[in-house]
Amino acid sequence: MKSPRALVPIVIGLLVLGFWEWYVRSGRVEDFFVPAPTQIGAWFWSALCDGSLASATWVTMRRLMLGFAIGAAIGIPIGALCARSSLARDTIGILSLGLQTLPSVCWVPVAIIAFDPTEAAVVFVVVMGTVWAVVIAVQESVLNVQPLYLRAAQTMGSRGWHLWTHVIFPAALPGIISGLKQGWAFAWRSLMAAEIFVAIIDGFGLGALLNAGRDLHRMDLVMGVMAVVMLVGLLADLIFFSPIERWLRRSRGLER
Amino acid sequence: MPANPSSESNSQLTLRHVTKRFNGRAGLVTAVEDISLQVKEGEFLVLVGPSGCGKSTLLSLLAGLEQVDDGSIKLDGADVVEPGRDRLVMFQQDALFPWLDALENVMFGLRLKPGLTDAERTEAARYYLDLVGLGDKEKARPHELSGGMRQRVALARSLAPNPRVLLMDEPFSALDALTRDQLYGDIQKIFTQRKKTIVLVTHNIREAVCLGDRVVLLSPNPGRVRQVFNIDLPRPRRINDPALATLAADITTALSAHLAEPKEGLV
Ligand SMILES: Nc1ncnc2c1ncn2[C@@H]1O[C@H](COP(=O)(O)OP(=O)(O)O)[C@@H](O)[C@H]1O
Ligand SMILES: [Mg+2]
Numbered sequence: 070m071k072s073p074r075a076l077v078p079i080v081i082g083l084l085v086l087g088f089w090e091w092y093v094r095s096g097r098v099e100d101f102f103v104p105a106p107t108q109i110g111a112w113f114w115s116a117l118c119d120g121s122l123a124s125a126t127w128v129t130m131r132r133l134m135l136g137f138a139i140g141a142a143i144g145i146p147i148g149a150l151c152a153r154s155s156l157a158r159d160t161i162g163i164l165s166l167g168l169q170t171l172p173s174v175c176w177v178p179v180a181i182i183a184f185d186p187t188e189a190a191v192v193f194v195v196v197m198g199t200v201w202a203v204v205i206a207v208q209e210s211v212l213n214v215q216p217l218y219l220r221a222a223q224t225m226g227s228r229g230w231h232l233w234t235h236v237i238f239p240a241a242l243p244g245i246i247s248g249l250k251q252g253w254a255f256a257w258r259s260l261m262a263a264e265i266f267v268a269i270i271d272g273f274g275l276g277a278l279l280n281a282g283r284d285l286h287r288m289d290l291v292m293g294v295m296a297v298v299m300l301v302g303l304l305a306d307l308i309f310f311s312p313i314e315r316w317l318r319r320s321r322g323l324e325r
Numbered sequence: 326m327p328a329n330p331s332s333e334s335n336s337q338l339t340l341r342h343v344t345k346r347f348n349g350r351a352g353l354v355t356a357v358e359d360i361s362l363q364v365k366e367g368e369f370l371v372l373v374g375p376s377g378c379g380k381s382t383l384l385s386l387l388a389g390l391e392q393v394d395d396g397s398i399k400l401d402g403a404d405v406v407e408p409g410r411d412r413l414v415m416f417q418q419d420a421l422f423p424w425l426d427a428l429e430n431v432m433f434g435l436r437l438k439p440g441l442t443d444a445e446r447t448e449a450a451r452y453y454l455d456l457v458g459l460g461d462k463e464k465a466r467p468h469e470l471s472g473g474m475r476q477r478v479a480l481a482r483s484l485a486p487n488p489r490v491l492l493m494d495e496p497f498s499a500l501d502a503l504t505r506d507q508l509y510g511d512i513q514k515i516f517t518q519r520k521k522t523i524v525l526v527t528h529n530i531r532e533a534v535c536l537g538d539r540v541v542l543l544s545p546n547p548g549r550v551r552q553v554f555n556i557d558l559p560r561p562r563r564i565n566d567p568a569l570a571t572l573a574a575d576i577t578t579a580l581s582a583h584l585a586e587p588k589e590g591l592v
Contacts, residue, residue: 221420223408224388225434225486235433239424321423322468 104289109296112289121278126297129260129274132188136195137256141249144200148207148248149233158208165204173198173259177266188272191263198259199252206248210241243317250310257302275301337522338364338387338490342396345382355547356382359396362541362550364490369516369523371537373530373576375584379548380526384494387524388414400490410438413488417495419475421467427454427478428463434486453481457511473504477511484515493525497532506564509535513561530580531573535564540576544583551583 086106092098093105100108116122151162176197180190214237222236238245264276275294282290317323340362347354357379364370372380385391386398389408398405400412413434421430431450435441441449454460457477459470467475476496483491497505513536516523527533533540540554554576562569 217416217418217420218422220385220388220390220408221414221416222433223390224410224412224414225482226408226410226437227433231437236422239422242424320466322466 101286101288104292108289109293112287112293113296116290116293121273122297125273125275125278126301128272129264129276130301132191132195132264132272132274133256133260136192136260137199137253139192140196140199140252140256141203143196144203144252145207145245147200148204149211149237151204151208152211161204162208165201165208168197169201169205169255173255174262174266176259177263180263181267186267190267191260191272191274194263194267195256195260198255202252202255203248206251207241207245210244210248211237213244214240243314243321243323246310246313246317250306250314253305253310254302257305261298337366337368337401338362338524339399340387340396341398343383343386343393343398344395345379345386345391346394347382357386357543358547358549360548360550361396364522364524366522367520369525369536369538371533371540372524372526372543373528373533373540374543374548374551374580375545376528377548378543378545380528380543381494382548383543384414384492384524384526387490388412388492390414410434410486411489412492413483413486413490415476415479415483415491415493415496417498419467419472419479421475421478421482423467425466426463427459427465427467427470430467430478431482431485434482438486449485450481453485454478456484456515457481471504473500473508476500476504476508480508480511480515484519484521488521490522490524493523495527496525498527498529505532509564510561512536517560530576531564531569534558534569534573534576535562542576542580542583544580552579 090105090107093100093103093108113122147157147161147165151158151165173194176194177190180193180197184190184193218236218240219232222232227236260274261276261279264274265280268277268280275298279291279294279298282288282294340360343360344358345356347356360383362370372383374380382391386393387405389405389412392406405412421427422433425433428447428450431454432446435446435449438446451460451463454463457480459474459477459481462470462474462478465474467478470478476499479496483493497508500508509532512523515521516536525533525536530540534556537556540556541550542552542554543549544551554572556572558566558568558572
């Protein structure tokens with residue numbers, strides 16, 4: 070039963086690509102406006118061979134992971150604090166809710182003024198993209214931990230730090246993970262925005278590559294980079310977040 | 326822990342004029358009012374009464390999860406003010422942690438108990454899982470167990486740290502009759518073997534008579550002690566024993582009479 074399920078999208082995909090190729094080749098559309106798949110493929114191959122794609126992807130991934138890690142490291146304790154204290158919830162919690170709705174591109178001017186167009190500015194934008202979603206997710210999932218678990222743990226002598234690490238966090242983990250996943254998605258979007266707007270000398274990321282494509286009027290490059298950006302996002306989900314979520318759900322019997 | 330200095334000679338758990346009110350949506354509710362009780366060491370006390378008569382509240386107070394508004398609760402002469410390992414609770418829902426397997430769940434309280442090596446903890450956890458008949462399920466997660474098995478793991482978890490008092494809040498009410506009857510047997514076996522002090526809450530009068538040395542009848546609005554019955558039937562008792570059924574019928578009659586009485590406050 071497995072092969073037909075994979076086969077159908079592949080066949081459809083090939084048909085679409087074939088049609089696209091034929092449509093461009095037949096001269097119905099200018100290829101500097103819409104390049105054919107083989108032209109995008111040619112760029113992809115050359116960028117792969119000269120190492121520029123790999124280095125741009127690495128620069129981008131490094132920023133993403135650094136910004137995401139910082140955002141999560143700040144967001145998790147703040148979210149926990151908001152869950153614990155209603156004062157924090159009414160101040161930082163509300164602020165986070167507001168800032169989460171702020172499109173993360175809005176942080177770019179702030180970052181440039183504060184840090185000049187440097188690596189720090191880009192990472193700052195990623196952190197701002199991540200942190201608020203994480204704060205809110207952690208706050209909500211900690212508040213939603215079943216009181217029964219807390220009562221049971223308390224009668225067995227669990228208090229304070231032990232209660233947090235052995236009961237509250239494990240119980241809230243599924244919510245925290247989906248919050249991190251959302252934070253990651255925001256971080257990814259904000260990073261692209263930052264890389265397109267902030268031209269940095271010391272690192273040439275995927276966003277900068279995309280921007281260069283615009284300056285050169287190279288549609289094959291632009292579309293090729295877009296495909297890579299899409300692929301990175303998809304892979305992060307496929308090989309990182311989805312397996313963790315699936316494992317969590319299965320090990321707790323929330324799925325079958 | 327100080328020894329019992331009071332005149333209430335061999336009573337271990339002493340409630341004096343305990344009152345607890347809640348400030349709920351419907352205004353101030355007196356959940357339990359002026360309850361005085363003494364539980365002896367090694368006694369099996371059962372609290373029965375209709376829903377809303379403050380049984381769970383009373384148990385939470387004993388557990389130290391809630392604080393009394395008036396009166397006092399003492400364990401071995403010391404005031405009960407917070408949760409403690411000497412009084413473990415078994416809840417209506419099993420409250421097992423879904424991120425731990427059966428053995429780890431039983432280990433939870435043991436790990437918090439100082440003065441044991443890890444090997445001793447594991448050994449104790451295995452012993453209690455065996456005692457409740459789940460020695461072969463130590464690696465199972467809660468969702469892989471039936472309701473009755475989960476309640477058994479919860480029982481093992483409450484017994485493992487060897488508490489002075491075991492508090493049980495309707496632990497069998499969510500189970501089917503067959504599993505329940507089995508657990509009545511298990512509980513009595515453990516009670517006679519381990520000689521624990523047990524306070525059990527139930528709204529099932531037969532269950533009360535089957536398990537209790539003493540049955541305390543509570544009535545609602547506000548929760549008060551109405552009558553206390555001594556149950557002198559020999560153990561192990563079986564739930565469908567005719568003598569037990571007769572006693573249960575007497576208590577049911579008494580309960581109906583109390584419920585039919587006019588409320589003092591309204592007269
Ligand atoms: N946390 C609470 N807040 C407000 N009212 C409560 C709370 N807990 C219990 N009560 C009230 O106290 C009374 C006794 O409740 P409870 O102890 O749960 O009864 P039982 O366990 O006998 O059914 C009920 O009227 C209930 O509504
Ligand atoms: Mg109750």
